Each structure stands twice: as C-alpha cells, then as structure tokens.
Amino acid sequence: MGKTISEKILSNHSGKDVKAGDFVIVDVDFIMATDTTAPLAIKAFYEMNGKKVFNPKRFAVIMDHATPSPNQKIANLHKYIRDFAEDQGIILYDMGNGICHQLMIENGHVKEGDLVIGADSHTCTYGGLGAFSTGVGATDLAGIMLTGKTWMQVPFSIKVYLKGQFNDCTYAKDLILYLIGKLGANGANYMTLEFSGPACKNLSTDDRLTISNMAIEMGAKAGMFSGNRIEPDSDALYKYSVEIDLSLIEPQIALPHTVDNVVSVQEVEGTEIHQVFLGSCTNGRYSDLEIAAEILKGKKIHPGVRLIIAPASRDILIKAIKTGIMETLIKAGGTLIPPGCGPCVGTLGGIPADDENVLSTSNRNFKGRMGNNRAGIYLASPATAAASALLGKITDPRKVWRDA
Numbered sequence: 001m002g003k004t005i006s007e008k009i010l011s012n013h014s015g016k017d018v019k020a021g022d023f024v025i026v027d028v029d030f031i032m033a034t035d036t037t038a039p040l041a042i043k044a045f046y047e048m049n050g051k052k053v054f055n056p057k058r059f060a061v062i063m064d065h066a067t068p069s070p071n072q073k074i075a076n077l078h079k080y081i082r083d084f085a086e087d088q089g090i091i092l093y094d095m096g097n098g099i100c101h102q103l104m105i106e107n108g109h110v111k112e113g114d115l116v117i118g119a120d121s122h123t124c125t126y127g128g129l130g131a132f133s134t135g136v137g138a139t140d141l142a143g144i145m146l147t148g149k150t151w152m153q154v155p156f157s158i159k160v161y162l163k164g165q166f167n168d169c170t171y172a173k174d175l176i177l178y179l180i181g182k183l184g185a186n187g188a189n190y191m192t193l194e195f196s197g198p199a200c201k202n203l204s205t206d207d208r209l210t211i212s213n214m215a216i217e218m219g220a221k222a223g224m225f226s227g228n229r230i231e232p233d234s235d236a237l238y239k240y241s242v243e244i245d246l247s248l249i250e251p252q253i254a255l256p257h258t259v260d261n262v263v264s265v266q267e268v269e270g271t272e273i274h275q276v277f278l279g280s281c282t283n284g285r286y287s288d289l290e291i292a293a294e295i296l297k298g299k300k301i302h303p304g305v306r307l308i309i310a311p312a313s314r315d316i317l318i319k320a321i322k323t324g325i326m327e328t329l330i331k332a333g334g335t336l337i338p339p340g341c342g343p344c345v346g347t348l349g350g351i352p353a354d355d356e357n358v359l360s361t362s363n364r365n366f367k368g369r370m371g372n373n374r375a376g377i378y379l380a381s382p383a384t385a386a387a388s389a390l391l392g393k394i395t396d397p398r399k400v401w402r403d404a
Contacts, residue, residue, distance in 0.1 A: 002233025004157040005224050006192040009132040013115045020156040020237070028058075029114040031144050034100050035063040036347070037119035039077045040138035042084050045145050053088050054148035060091040062103055064340045066347040067095030098313025098339040101125040101213070101281040106313055112227035117144055122281050122363065124215045128208030130227030132192075135216065155221040156239040157192040157232075158183075162199035164247035169397040171291070172207035173283055173361065173381035176214045177252040179244065181262025189219035191239060194232060199246050200225060206287045213282045214363050217259045251384050251396055256376035257367045265384055265396045273357045273378070276301075276389040277370075278334070279310030280344045280362035283382050286316045286325075288361065292386035293325040295400055296332035302392030307334040308350045314339050333389075346371025359388050 003011070004020070011018045013026040033041050038061045045053075053059050061081055069075040078095075085092035093103050101122055104110050112130035116123065119141040126133035136150070144150050160179065180187075193215045195208075203211075208225050215223025226232060251265040278284070278292055289311065301307050309329055311317040317339055320326040330336060337343075343350030344362040351371035352358050358370060358377045365377035380388075383397035390400060 001237055002235035004192065004232050004236045004238065005130070005194055005226055005230055006132055006155055006157055006222060008230055009113060009115060010154050012113065018154050020154050022154045023151065024154060025149055025151050026115055027149055028117050028144050030058045030109050030116045031141060032060050032062065032100055032104060032116070032118035032120070032123065033138070033141055034061070034065050034120050035067065035078060035081060036065040037138045037141070038081050041119055041141045041145065042080065044139045044142035048142060048146055050142070050146045053090060053145045056089040057091070059145065060093065060104065060109060061085055062093040062097070062100035063095045064099045065345055067338065067340055070348050095340070096314060096338050098311070098316070099281045099284065099341055102285065102312035102316070105129065105209070106315060113230050117141065117150060121216050122213050124220065124223050125209050125213040125281060127212035127215065127222050127224035128205065130225055130230060132222055132224065134222050153190070155190055155192045157194045158188055159238040159241040160193055160195045161241060161243045162195060162197040162246060163243070164199055164245040165202060166246050166249070169383050169401050170249055170251055171381045171383060172203065172210040174249055174252040175244070175246060176211045177254055177262050177379065178249050179242070180214065180217050180254070180260050181252070182242070183218050185217065185258060185260040186219045188215070190221050193218070193220045193223040194238070195223070195225050196232070204287065206285050210282055217363060251381065251398070253384065253394065254365055254379035256365055256378065259363070259365055259379060265380065265394065268394050269396055271357065271394040273305060273359045273388055273393060275306045275308065275350065275352055275356060275358045276385050277308050277310070277343050277350060277358060277360040277362065278382060278385055279308070279312065280341070280360070281312060282363045283361035284310055284312030284316070286319055288382040289316070289320050289325050289329065291382045293328040295383060295386040295397065296390060297328050299332055299390060301333035301389040304392045305389050307332070307389045308337060308343055309334045310337050310342055311339045343370055345369070359385050359394065361385050
C-alpha cells in the first residue's frame with residue numbers, strides 16, 4: 001500500500017517505514033515558541049535539568065502575542081525570554097517583527113518535507129509549504145528543546161480534492177470556512193487534511209498558508225499541500241475523501257460563537273458591526289491588505305465602525321507603505337497597530353465592548369477570544385471585512401466590488 005504525505009515525512013524523520021496509527025519517535029527540524037508559551041517551556045526545560053538546547057540555530061522564539069508589553073507582569077516575562085535567548089544563543093525575533101508563523105516562513109526556517117513543531121496551535125500553517133508542522137504544549141516543547149526529538153502517532157489522512165476556480169470576491173478564507181462548516185469543529189480530530197486536485201495549481205502560497213492555518217479548527221493534526229519533492233502515492237490509503245468545486249463557493253462567514261457555525265454571507269447581510277479586524281496569521285499578509293485596499297480606495301469606512309489593521313510582519317508593513325496600500329487603508333479610516341497578534345487573542349488592543357459585534361479575518365471566534373466574552377465575533381475574508389467596514393454592517397463583497 002502506498003503512503004500519504006504525512007506517512008512519508010514521518011517515515012523520513014523516524015528512520016522507519018511507518019503507516020497511519022503507528023507510534024514513532026521522530027527527529028525535529030525546527031522548533032518555535034511565542035512570548036505566551038516560551039516562559040512555560042523555558043521553566044519546564046530547567047525543571048528537566050536542561051543546560052543547553054539541542055541546537056540553538058533550530059529554535060526561534062518570537063515575541064508577537066502581547067507586544068509592546070501591556071503591563072509589568074508581561075514585561076518581566078519578556079525579559080525572562082530575552083535573557084534565556086541571550087544565554088542559549090537561540091534565534092529571537094523581538095517585538096515589532098511580526099507574527100510567528102509569518103516570520104518562520106519569511107526567514108526560511110521551513111521548507112518542504114520538514115518536520116516542524118511549535119508551541120502554538122496554528123503551527124499547522126507551514127503545511128502550505130509541504131512541511132509536516134503541528135502545535136504542542138509548552139512542556140512537550142521543553143522536551144524537544146532538550147533532545148531534538150519527540151513522539152507522536154502517525155495520523156490518518158483525509159483527502160480534500162479541489163477542482164474549479166474561485167469566482168469574484170471568493171478566496172481561500174471562504175474555502176476553508178466552507179470546509180470547516182462541512183466537516184465540523186471535530187471532523188478531522190488528530191488527522192491530516194491533505195489538499196490535492198487540479199485547483200491547487202491556481203492557489204498562491206498565501207492561499208495555501210491560509211487554508212493550512214485553519215486545519216486545526218477542525219481538530220486536525222496537520223493540513224498539507226504536496227510540493228515538488230513529496231507527493232502522496234497513487235494508492236495511498238485515506239480515512240475518506242471530500243471533493244469541493246471552488247466555483248460553487250460563495251463568500252462565507254462563521255457566526256458566533258463557534259468556527260464551524262458557517263453560512264453564506266448573504267444569509268446574515270445587514271447585521272450591524274462595530275469593529276473590523278484586518279490581520280492575524282490567517283489573513284494579515286500583503287495580498288490580504290491589497291484586497292481590502294482595492295475595496296476601500298477613495299472611500300471612508302462607516303462612522304460607526306472601527307477598523308484595526310495589523311500586518312503580519314514588518315516586511316509586509318514596509319511593502320504596504322511603499323506601494324501606497326497602507327496609505328489607502330489609513331485614509332479610509334483604518335487604525336494601524338504594530339505587526340503582531342494583539343486583537344486576535346485579546347492580549348493587547350482592540351478589545352470590544354459588551355454586546356458589540358466584531359468582524360475579524362482571524363481564525364477563532366469562541367467567547368472571549370478577543371478579550372470580551374460578551375462580544376460576538378464573526379470570521380470572514382479580507383474582502384468581506386472591507387465591504388462590511390464600508391457600510392457598517394455585514395455585506396457581501398460582491399455588492400461593492402464593482403464600485404471598487
């Protein structure tokens with residue numbers, strides 16, 4: 001029987017011929033932690049009598065969730081991380097550089113066929129590059145910091161076959177929301193979502209990263225695309241298969257308070273919103289800012305809406321400034337904040353008031369996700385976010401696109 005992409009990569013990293021269901025010890029190519037998980041991982045590392053990390057050139061800590069530090073307690077945790085990074089000689093991306101998953105990709109820490117582990121659930125993003133990447137808890141990461149190895153069960157895989165092409169105003173975010181709505185929040189628990197089919201050749205790298213990023217929202221261990229070197233065998237065994245025609249997908253939106261509560265944007269058009277967040281590791285890339293700017297150019301957002309913009313990295317911000325996209329967004333009424341996670345996790349800035357509705361381009365909308373469990377969070381694409389900011393209510397972007 002042939003192998004899936006996961007089986008091939010985990011075989012390569014365990015030195016054994018493995019199949020789904022096997023338990024393996026694997027060598028890890030690169031590890032990552034953020035400012036929210038690194039302090040716990042460092043503490044656990046020392047409790048394991050750790051002296052030196054297995055390879056300082058293969059470990060990055062990225063300050064992105066609560067930077068600049070909002071209070072004394074977090075400032076001291078940041079100092080704890082900086083001191084550890086200096087002592088160990090590991091890679092440190094301090095505040096303002098951007099979001100962990102974007103920086104891992106921009107700085108070449110991930111390549112096709114790699115096995116990457118991060119102390120952040122959306123580490124599965126790198127599957128868009130053909131890497132097997134997944135998130136773990138801080139204690140598990142500490143063990144890898146010490147040994148460079150970890151254990152896992154080889155996941156079964158779901159084949160997601162993509163055909164057709166997106167229509168106007170429909171994007172990768174709409175596709176992954178549609179799939180989450182179809183499979184459910186637990187529909188892929190501890191499995192790999194393996195994306196294939198003729199439509200994949202038309203998906204950009206940004207598209208693939210957005211799709212892989214939200215694999216965890218179905219409970220998946222990983223979400224992967226094949227690349228130039230590693231493809232599934234024609235006789236690989238899958239748990240089951242799903243076929244999606246991109247041309248049949250309309251703009252999608254996830255309603256409060258679960259990410260699988262997905263409907264067509266048309267079904268909830270007219271719902272009042274108070275804040276729009278354009279950013280996150282899902283949709284804070286240059287192409288996302290560009291889409292929003294096309295809709296908002298020469299216009300002003302609704303006076304009852306706050307538009308917060310957080311580019312995924314400093315490099316993206318610089319490019320958006322040079323090309324005029326950031327000027328367009330700010331002139332439209334947007335408020336720029338430093339590259340990072342911030343409002344997405346409710347750690348810094350953009351916390352909504354009670355009973356307010358937020359439309360976000362991020363990946364989660366459970367109660368309290370953005371810092372207030374009495375607010376409602378809707379998830380949608382940058383196009384839907386921009387169109388809705390313009391009119392002050394949830395709006396199908398196709399209705400404003402022809403005016404853009």
